[in-house]
Amino acid sequence: MNLTYLYDQLYRWWECHRRELPWRDTRDAYRIWLSEIILQQTRVQQGLDYYMRFTSRFPDVDSLAAADEQEVLRLWQGLGYYSRARNLYKCAQTIVERGWQPFPTRYEDIRSLPGIGDYTAGAITAFAYDQPYPAMDGNVYRVVARLFDCDIPFDTTQDKRHFHELILRLLDHEHPGLFNAAIMELGALHCTPSLADPETGDVRCTSCPLQTLCLGYQHGTAELLPVRKPRPKLRDRYLNYTIYLAEQDGQRYTLIRQRTERDIWQHLWEFPLVETQNALLPPTPGVPSVELKHILSHQRLYARFEKQTVRELPALEGTRRVALRDLDEYGLSRLTLIALERLL
Numbered sequence: 001m002n003l004t005y006l007y008d009q010l011y012r013w014w015e016c017h018r019r020e021l022p023w024r025d026t027r028d029a030y031r032i033w034l035s036e037i038i039l040q041q042t043r044v045q046q047g048l049d050y051y052m053r054f055t056s057r058f059p060d061v062d063s064l065a066a067a068d069e070q071e072v073l074r075l076w077q078g079l080g081y082y083s084r085a086r087n088l089y090k091c092a093q094t095i096v097e098r099g100w101q102p103f104p105t106r107y108e109d110i111r112s113l114p115g116i117g118d119y120t121a122g123a124i125t126a127f128a129y130d131q132p133y134p135a136m137d138g139n140v141y142r143v144v145a146r147l148f149d150c151d152i153p154f155d156t157t158q159d160k161r162h163f164h165e166l167i168l169r170l171l172d173h174e175h176p177g178l179f180n181a182a183i184m185e186l187g188a189l190h191c192t193p194s195l196a197d198p199e200t201g202d203v204r205c206t207s208c209p210l211q212t213l214c215l216g217y218q219h220g221t222a223e224l225l226p227v228r229k230p231r232p233k234l235r236d237r238y239l240n241y242t243i244y245l246a247e248q249d250g251q252r253y254t255l256i257r258q259r260t261e262r263d264i265w266q267h268l269w270e271f272p273l274v275e276t277q278n279a280l281l282p283p284t285p286g287v288p289s290v291e292l293k294h295i296l297s298h299q300r301l302y303a304r305f306e307k308q309t310v311r312e313l314p315a316l317e318g319t320r321r322v323a324l325r326d327l328d329e330y331g332l333s334r335l336t337l338i339a340l341e342r343l344l
């Protein structure tokens with residue numbers, strides 16, 4: 001492949017089409033790391049709000065490490081995949097414990113931190129320090145699969161290694177940060193999963209800067225790539241929540257418990273729960289309730305929240321009595337927030 005031509009085409013396209021995003025104007029590894037973690041499984045527009053919130057509340061690793069985990073989870077609320085927030089916090093603490101502030105600079109050190117895989121370590125070292133590491137996100141896998149007309153799925157570690165070798169053949173060792181950003185952006189904006197332009201119906205390849213180099217385009221296979229293995233079946237779960245409400249001295253109180261198990265929403269708080277096997281429990285007659293379906297990456301949740309107004313809160317093991325107005329001090333799942341909005 002003619003790399004000089006590839007870089008020339010790619011960087012010209014980048015100059016015309018790149019989105020202005022705050023984490024692109026910085027070499028601050030801490031901020032780049034934050035943006036990378038936030039943007040995993042999140043659309044850029046939504047991630048942007050969270051990035052602004054996090055960087056204004058926690059401007060550096062020290063302030064994040066010194067925070068309370070609940071505050072971090074609260075700030076993360078609504079973004080889902082809470083293990084990312086817990087790892088973010090753990091990671092900041094590990095950096096401080098090891099005396100690596102403001103942020104480690106070696107790829108191996110960065111890769112050894114909680115929640116940082118090959119992709120994030122590559123992105124940080126390339127964007128912040130301009131070191132020659134590839135940053136392979138889903139968009140880059142797609143572009144690479146199409147450029148090389150490669151029909152190997154990239155679900156296993158071994159498959160990923162193959163793609164890693166392919167991207168190493170393309171990586172611009174003089175400008176790794178620029179190369180990674182440009183190829184990621186090409187995948188995000190131009191070489192998208194569906195190649196038909198939604199406005200004009202034209203196939204995007206016809207206006208692609210890499211068209212003459214792209215084997216997938218030349219062989220007519222681009223739209224079929226990358227190949228993915230079928231997703232495992234979602235596991236169904238049935239969650240029966242009770243929101244107890246009792247009034248005392250003009251204030252409403254409720255019961256919540258923290259999820260400590262190694263399971264979804266670890267360390268978040270929730271209302272008393274009964275999980276059932278094959279279906280939700282029948283609703284209690286005359287009690288206001290809301291039924292919600294919620295899809296996570298590997299699970300489909302069916303949940304009912306019942307609002308039980310009582311004279312006194314029951315003594316339930318492991319729960320904490322809190323004033324309803326203080327509930328926003330606790331990290332709650334998005335599902336719980338939706339139920340609260342609908343029921344209270």
Ligand code: SF4
Nearest residue numbers: 146191205208214222
């Ligand atoms: S020619 Fe088409 S498939 Fe190939 S990189 Fe460009 S947009 Fe993607």
